Structures are given as structure tokens and as C-alpha cells.
Amino acid sequence: MKHVLLPPLLMAALLPWLFVGSQTFVAADGASSAASARDVQDIVFLADNRPVIFRLHIQIGGKPFRDAWDDFMGRLFNYLDLDGNGVLSQAEIDRAPKPAVLLQLLQGNYLDPNAPSRRREPMQEVSLVADKVKRAGLARYYRQSLSGAKPLLAFIRDRSKQSDALTSALFRHLDRNKDGKLSRDELLAAAASLRKLDLNDDEVIDREEIVPTQNADTPGMMAARDRVELLTDEAPFLLPSEDDTPTRLAYALLMRYDKDKNQKLSHAEIALDKQVFDQLDDDHDGELDLKELGKWLRAQAPDLEVIVQLGGYLPSPGYLYLHDPLGPLVSGTRRIQSGSLAANFANVSIDLGTGAGSVAGFQSLRPFILEQFKTADVTKRGYLDQTQGEQNPILQPLFFSADRNGDGKLYEKELAAYLDLLDDAVHSCTVLMITNHGKSLFEILNVYHDGRLRQSELNAAWPMLSPWAKGPEGMLLREDIPHQFDLLLTQGQPGGFPGAGAAPDGTSAGADRRTAPPTRGPVWFRKMDRNGDGVVTRREFLGTKEDFQRIDSNGDGVITPEEADRADALFRKANAEPRKP
Numbered sequence: 001m002k003h004v005l006l007p008p009l010l011m012a013a014l015l016p017w018l019f020v021g022s023q024t025f026v027a028a029d030g031a032s033s034a035a036s037a038r039d040v041q042d043i044v045f046l047a048d049n050r051p052v053i054f055r056l057h058i059q060i061g062g063k064p065f066r067d068a069w070d071d072f073m074g075r076l077f078n079y080l081d082l083d084g085n086g087v088l089s090q091a092e093i094d095r096a097p098k099p100a101v102l103l104q105l106l107q108g109n110y111l112d113p114n115a116p117s118r119r120r121e122p123m124q125e126v127s128l129v130a131d132k133v134k135r136a137g138l139a140r141y142y143r144q145s146l147s148g149a150k151p152l153l154a155f156i157r158d159r160s161k162q163s164d165a166l167t168s169a170l171f172r173h174l175d176r177n178k179d180g181k182l183s184r185d186e187l188l189a190a191a192a193s194l195r196k197l198d199l200n201d202d203e204v205i206d207r208e209e210i211v212p213t214q215n216a217d218t219p220g221m222m223a224a225r226d227r228v229e230l231l232t233d234e235a236p237f238l239l240p241s242e243d244d245t246p247t248r249l250a251y252a253l254l255m256r257y258d259k260d261k262n263q264k265l266s267h268a269e270i271a272l273d274k275q276v277f278d279q280l281d282d283d284h285d286g287e288l289d290l291k292e293l294g295k296w297l298r299a300q301a302p303d304l305e306v307i308v309q310l311g312g313y314l315p316s317p318g319y320l321y322l323h324d325p326l327g328p329l330v331s332g333t334r335r336i337q338s339g340s341l342a343a344n345f346a347n348v349s350i351d352l353g354t355g356a357g358s359v360a361g362f363q364s365l366r367p368f369i370l371e372q373f374k375t376a377d378v379t380k381r382g383y384l385d386q387t388q389g390e391q392n393p394i395l396q397p398l399f400f401s402a403d404r405n406g407d408g409k410l411y412e413k414e415l416a417a418y419l420d421l422l423d424d425a426v427h428s429c430t431v432l433m434i435t436n437h438g439k440s441l442f443e444i445l446n447v448y449h450d451g452r453l454r455q456s457e458l459n460a461a462w463p464m465l466s467p468w469a470k471g472p473e474g475m476l477l478r479e480d481i482p483h484q485f486d487l488l489l490t491q492g493q494p495g496g497f498p499g500a501g502a503a504p505d506g507t508s509a510g511a512d513r514r515t516a517p518p519t520r521g522p523v524w525f526r527k528m529d530r531n532g533d534g535v536v537t538r539r540e541f542l543g544t545k546e547d548f549q550r551i552d553s554n555g556d557g558v559i560t561p562e563e564a565d566r567a568d569a570l571f572r573k574a575n576a577e578p579r580k581p
Contacts, residue, residue: 037057044237046256049271053304056489057305062309073135073138073142082404087131090130095403097422099145102149105425106425144243154434155228155229155434156230156435158438163440166207167441174186180478181475181476184462191458191461203455204452204531206452233252240297247294250290250293257270279299280293280296280299308354308489309354310489347482348483348485350485350486351449351487353488368394372392376389402415404418427492433488437485454535468481520565525561528541534561535560551564
């Protein structure tokens with residue numbers, strides 16, 4: 001993957017979703033104490049010349065995300081602690097769901113034995129010791145296991161090949177004079193140039209309408225190019241955890257920035273602020289060794305700090321906003337109506353947002369699994385013995401844990417209670433999906449990241465892309481398009497992964513969908529907005545041309561919710577006034 005060079009001066013002001021300038025966090029000790037909070041998760045982006053810290057404060061239903069997970073762990077412990085003595089015996093430990101099963105559930109791939117599980121962090125496998133395990137030890141067991149079921153799961157996928165095809169097609173359609181560059185006039189005419197691609201005439205343009213041949217790919221081809229994997233230390237983003245040793249991040253920094261391979265980093269190799277570099281350089285030799293780099297995260301103040309609120313129930317889109325609402329937004333940042341934030345810097349664009357998770361996740365599997373129970377109960381005894389349970393591939397991984405009293409008989413009531421517990425796990429987990437779109441013209445325009453270009457997005461093509469237009473006479477060249485990363489936080493499962501199974505309703509990766517434009521405006525406005533893009537065009541409007549022009553106060557060719565509200569208020573006021581005799 002191509003990394004971007006970030007000029008030091010720009011890095012000092014860095015990132016705005018984001019962007020609270022680094023001057024807001026001048027005390028390294030304060031930053032360190034903030035990082036220890038129960039709702040804090042740092043994300044380290046390995047930019048070209050130095051690592052960048054994004055600090056997220058994540059809450060589920062108003063409580064820190066780690067507390068939400070610990071509450072589930074408490075319920076799981078109580079479920080396993082059948083005799084209620086506060087410690088787990090060997091028999092109780094044996095009924096704990098295997099970490100790999102729990103991880104697969106949280107990935108949204110319970111029914112797929114080939115779900116992605118690659119994990120390369122240097123982490124030691126742990127086990128449970130009978131009559132020693134209490135609640136905290138059970139949570140540590142799942143968190144530190146090689147299968148890694150924990151409060152926040154991070155995944156990454158590479159969509160740069162799809163993006164490259166989309167960018168080529170968009171460039172071709174927008175480049176009216178075929179000179180290989182996009183001018184201001186060509187981008188201002190984006191909606192008109194792409195109108196012919198709207199094959200179903202719904203006034204939005206889908207990815208498939210731009211590159212229809214992508215639909216013809218076989219499932220195997222799609223799986224190979226859109227595979228989702230657990231985030232590893234090979235990715236450009238790192239998520240430090242509370243169980244990490246200091247050397248894990250230090251090794252990652254050496255691998256990324258040690259150009260002369262001497263196992264140390266000079267200031268020329270890693271462009272940290274001089275104050276931070278000098279603070280880390282204990283022996284004052286002008287280079288940072290492994291031990292010195294191990295203290296970097298504690299010494300470096302975050303480049304940005306963001307609060308992320310997830311709803312506490314599914315489906316809930318959540319919300320995201322700056323930790324310091326009065327902090328300045330660096331030039332290039334844009335706010336999106338859904339609560340997402342986007343930041344442009346150097347030749348990289350990063351979007352951060354929240355989503356609702358998958359409504360077709362484990363909840364939709366519950367009735368299917370219970371139906372499997374009834375089918376397997378051929379003798380109609382109301383329970384399954386171990387042989388019957390092991391003969392059913394869906395029930396087999398559940399049988400032993402669901403048979404809570406260990407009598408070798410699984411009753412439907414026991415199975416339903418265990419499924420409720422697993423559903424709690426899904427609700428209590430936070431998922432981060434990182435998508436690498438490469439140099440994606442489509443994703444820069446598609447601010448909602450839902451795979452559909454709306455008229456409003458196309459009308460904003462020039463102001464959106466003008467900061468990147470560095471060619472002759474302010475033209476946009478293909479190579480000027482920034483590298484696009486999309487970071488999406490959801491509560492619960494991200495949905496079925498391409499190449500690793502799909503949800504029961506046949507949906508594929510649902511975790512790239514931002515919240516749609518909010519449903520606002522009068523009832524008549526919402527009903528006329530047939531394609532759900534948040535505005536009403538002349539074609540959608542059911543009144544006369546004159547009425548449309550009166551409501552469209554700024555004459556931009558669409559009626560916004562605000563314009564509809566104003567018109568509706570005037571209409572109601574006119575009807576409420578008594579008629580003159």
C-alpha cells in the first residue's frame with residue numbers, strides 16, 4: 001500500500017474530523033491519563049513520516065464500551081457459575097463457549113467454518129484453571145486468547161481494485177473533452193454528464209450503473225478481492241490494547257520507519273515533535289531505540305480526539321462529534337449530516353463515522369437455530385441428547401455450552417436462554433471496519449458511503465474536489481485523487497463478509513453503509529422523496545412548475561427539507577388566517 005508523505009507543518013495542525021489541533025493537548029501526562037479511561041481507544045495511523053494518534057471516546061448506550069463488554073462478561077460468568085460460589089469449577093469451565101466460537105459470532109460469520117481468523121500479534125495463549133477463575137479472569141481469558149474476543153474488534157479490507165475501476169469509468173464520463181484532466185466546468189457539469197448512467201431512472205447512480213461488469217464477477221473473484229480480515233500489525237492502522245507490551249508498538253514503528261535498518265530511529269526517520277523526541281531520547285544519542293520507542297504512546301498527545309456514541313440497541317446509527325466542540329477545524333474538513341466527519345491532509349482523505357451494524361446478524365439466526373432444534377427432535381421428547389446434537393452441524397457447537405446443568409439433555413428453554421446470552425455478546429461489542437479504497441473518485445464524492453451518488457453529491461463535485469486540483473490551470477489529474485480510507489464504527493456485528501459467508505438474507509458486507517440522509521421535512525416532502533436522497537427534484541415534485549420554483553428559494557433545482565419546512569409553515573399560516581368578507 002502506498003503511504004503518503006505528510007509535511008511536518010501540516011502534521012502539527014493535523015486532522016480534523018477529527019481535527020482538534022495538537023496544541024489543544026500540550027500536556028503529555030494529561031494525554032496519558034486520558035488514554036487510561038474506560039471509554040478510550042487509540043488508533044495509530046502510520047503515515048509516511050510519523051505516526052498519528054486518533055483518540056476515540058466510545059460509548060454504548062451511554063456507558064464506556066469496555067464497561068458494556070464487562071457487563072456481558074458478568075452475565076456470562078453468572079451463567080457458567082451454576083453453583084453461585086463466585087469461582088468456576090472444571091465442569092463449569094468446560095461449558096464456557098470457546099473463544100474461536102465467540103469470535104466467529106462477533107464477526108457475523110457464525111454459520112461459516114471458514115470465517116477469517118488470521119491474527120499475527122505476538123500474544124500468548126491462555127487457559128483457565130479450575131477453582132481459580134473469577135469474573136475478571138474470565139474476561140481476561142477471552143481478551144488475551146489467540147482468538148481474541150474482546151470489547152472492540154477491528155477489521156480491514158482492501159477495495160482499491162474496485163475503486164480503480166470506478167475511478168477510471170467516472171473520469172472517462174466526466175472528461176468531456178477527453179484531455180485526461182477534469183476542469184472546473186467539467187466537474188460543475190458532473191450531474192449532467194452522468195445522467196445517462198442512471199439506468200433505472202431513480203435520480204441516483206449506483207456503483208453497478210457506473211461499472212456494470214463488476215456484477216458479472218463470479219463469487220470467487222469477488223471474495224478474492226474484497227476479503228475482510230482481522231486487523232494485524234501489517235496494516236497502516238494499529239490499535240494499542242490494554243494487554244499490549246510496550247515493545248509491540250515499538251516494533252511496529254521500527255518496521256515502518258527504520259530506513260537504515262539499524263534498529264533505531266533518528267529524527268529524520270520519524271518526524272516527531274522535537275519536544276517529544278527529546279523526552280524519549282533518554283541517552284541523548286539523537287536516536288530512539290526499542291526501549292525508548294516503547295514510551296512514545298504515553299509521551300505523545302493525540303492529534304485528534306473524538307467522541308463516538310453508539311445507541312445501545314440495534315439497529316442504531318450512533319453519532320460522532322469532536323471531543324472539544326470549540327476546537328478549530330483545519331481547512332479541508334467537512335461535516336456530514338449523519339454525524340460523520342471527514343478530514344483531508346496531504347494526499348490522504350480519511351472519513352470516520354458510525355453505522356447501525358447488521359440487522360441481519362445473530363438475531364435473524366435465532367429462529368433458524370430454534371427450528372433446527374425442532375427438526376432434530378425427531379422423537380418429540382422435547383429435548384436432544386448429545387448424539388442428536390452432534391449430528392446437526394448448526395447445533396453441534398452450541399450443545400455443550402447450552403446444556404447448562406450438564407445432564408446430557410438440551411431442552412429448547414435451555415437453548416433459547418443460551419442464544420439470548422450470545423445475543424448480549426453481539427450487542428455489547430464494538431466493531432471497527434477499516435476500508436482501504438485506494439485513490440477513489442467515487443468515495444470522495446459519495447459522502448454517505450452507501451454506494452449511491454445523489455444529485456446533491458454530484459452538484460458538489462467541484463467544491464469537494466477543488467482542494468486536490470493541482471494540475472495546470474487548476475485541473476484535476478488522475479494522480480491528484482487522494483488515497484481514501486473509511487473508518488466505520490458499529491455496535492454489534494458488521495454483517496456477512498464477502499469471501500467469508502453472508503448473512504441469512506443474502507446480504508454481503510453491510511458495514512460500509514453510513515446513516516442515510518436524515519428523514520426530515522413535512523410529510524408531503526418525505527413522500528415525494530421517492531429515492532430517499534433527502535431532497536425533492538422537479539421530477540419527484542407532484543405540484544406545478546410554478547409551485548416548485550416558489551418553494552426552491554435558492555433556485556438550485558432541488559427542494560431541501562429546510563425549504564419544504566418554510567413553505568409548509570407559510571401554507572399553514574395562510575390557511576389559518578380567516579377569509580376576508
